Amino acid sequence: MGGGDPYVPESGDASFDVDGYDLTLDYTVRTNRLEGRAVITATAVAALSAFSLDLVGLRATRVRVDGERRTAFRQGPRKLRITPARPIAAGEAFSIEVTYGGAPAPRRSRWGTIGWEELEDGALVASQPTGAPTWFPCNDRPDARAQMRLSVTTDAGYTAVPTGRPVSSVAARGRTTVVAESRVPVATYLAAVHVGRYRESWLAADPRVRVFAPPALAADAARGFARVPEMMALFESAFGPYPQEDCALVVTPDELEIPLEAQGLAVFGANHLAFEQQRLIAHELSHQWFGNSVGIGRWQDIWLNEGFACFAEWLWSERSGGHTVAQKAARHHARLHALPHDLVIADPGPDLMFDDRVYKRGALTLYALRCAVGADTFAQIVHAWVAENRHSLASTDDFRACVARVAGEGAAAVLTPWLDAAPLPPLPAPRR
Ligand SMILES: [Zn+2]
Numbered sequence: 001m002g003g004g005d006p007y008v009p010e011s012g013d014a015s016f017d018v019d020g021y022d023l024t025l026d027y028t029v030r031t032n033r034l035e036g037r038a039v040i041t042a043t044a045v046a047a048l049s050a051f052s053l054d055l056v057g058l059r060a061t062r063v064r065v066d067g068e069r070r071t072a073f074r075q076g077p078r079k080l081r082i083t084p085a086r087p088i089a090a091g092e093a094f095s096i097e098v099t100y101g102g103a104p105a106p107r108r109s110r111w112g113t114i115g116w117e118e119l120e121d122g123a124l125v126a127s128q129p130t131g132a133p134t135w136f137p138c139n140d141r142p143d144a145r146a147q148m149r150l151s152v153t154t155d156a157g158y159t160a161v162p163t164g165r166p167v168s169s170v171a172a173r174g175r176t177t178v179v180a181e182s183r184v185p186v187a188t189y190l191a192a193v194h195v196g197r198y199r200e201s202w203l204a205a206d207p208r209v210r211v212f213a214p215p216a217l218a219a220d221a222a223r224g225f226a227r228v229p230e231m232m233a234l235f236e237s238a239f240g241p242y243p244q245e246d247c248a249l250v251v252t253p254d255e256l257e258i259p260l261e262a263q264g265l266a267v268f269g270a271n272h273l274a275f276e277q278q279r280l281i282a283h284e285l286s287h288q289w290f291g292n293s294v295g296i297g298r299w300q301d302i303w304l305n306e307g308f309a310c311f312a313e314w315l316w317s318e319r320s321g322g323h324t325v326a327q328k329a330a331r332h333h334a335r336l337h338a339l340p341h342d343l344v345i346a347d348p349g350p351d352l353m354f355d356d357r358v359y360k361r362g363a364l365t366l367y368a369l370r371c372a373v374g375a376d377t378f379a380q381i382v383h384a385w386v387a388e389n390r391h392s393l394a395s396t397d398d399f400r401a402c403v404a405r406v407a408g409e410g411a412a413a414v415l416t417p418w419l420d421a422a423p424l425p426p427l428p429a430p431r432r
Pocket residue numbers: 283287305306309
């Protein structure tokens with residue numbers, strides 16, 4: 001059975017849901033060798049005589065369904081096809097255990113190379129949207145969120161930073177094992193592990209925020225993240241309480257093309273700490289509300305993640321004494337006006353789902369709504385949206401419904417020309 005998301009038709013298997021991933025990983029940095037064991041608890045959606053997990057570039061050596069040794073499996077370049085010894089009934093819970101390993105590497109995709117990536121001295125994970133199978137076997141669907149436990153063992157001198165609330169860190173025989181758990185449901189693309197010669201510190205002004213940086217970059221990281229507590233306070237007042245169990249910010253010694261968020265975690269390159277890059281920090285932090293807590297179940301709704309994250313950048317700009325939200329909106333509207341108007345952001349298509357126009361027009365959509373309903377009602381909408389969809393999946397139509405409920409059908413209609421048609425509507429004027 002296919003995955004069901006038309007943007008990534010080769011990913012995932014819609015015939016079962018995952019309740020939890022329990023991953024035990026052992027990573028040797030020097031040789032880039034990953035040994036893993038995944039215990040996946042799942043529930044059949046349909047009667048199953050066979051099913052598949054996504055796994056790319058790593059070899060499965062042992063597979064058991066419900067502990068049964070007569071489990072058959074066959075591995076192709078992208079899929080691990082599993083035939084349990086006996087069929088599984090619809091609604092039945094079952095477990096899958098996969099022992100696997102190899103030299104993890106990013107996979108090529110139409111969005112570039114994604115997944116597990118070796119650094120100069122360590123590794124990172126940047127999976128969005130389909131990179132997760134480069135480091136663990138999974139049902140790689142955006143709507144298949146699951147609880148997660150990650151145990152990562154790595155070499156002495158290195159620190160592993162997995163997604164989740166840290167549970168333990170134990171050193172033995174020259175290696176260190178870090179365990180982290182997510183009780184909130186995590187999408188496969190939002191699971192991550194970063195490995196490097198990192199030292200942990202905390203932001204004094206907001207000790208919820210843990211920072212992992214190479215000692216040589218510790219001072220730069222402290223400066224770069226100095227205003228994160230203010231961002232946190234701004235976003236908590238604009239969107240609602242910080243929704244994640246953890247907030248860890250990692251700085252790699254390498255320069256990275258773009259920073260990237262994961263569940264309760266974000267990774268930045270050494271090049272992202274400069275003052276002019278603050279907007280990127282605000283962007284990634286805001287994804288903890290939009291994308292990671294309020295999740296999307298299908299990729300076509302990506303504007304909900306990226307539009308809000310861009311709008312959050314504008315809020316931070318205004319708060320920190322930069323351009324106001326209105327100035328940002330005018331500037332980006334002018335830029336979009338000069339670009340082709342051939343994109344419908346409520347369904348941009350897989351090739352353009354990460355196009356910058358989705359991001360900026362998404363933010364302009366929210367700005368148009370705020371202009372139409374006023375700042376107070378807009379704040380009510382955003383708070384309701386975040387609270388009602390906390391750690392669950394929501395769609396563009398859910399957003400329209402939320403707007404209609406809080407501010408009326410007329411307010412929801414404001415969204416239509418921005419979301420559902422390609423021509424760029426005129427720049428709205430703020431309501432007085
Ligand atoms: Zn983003």
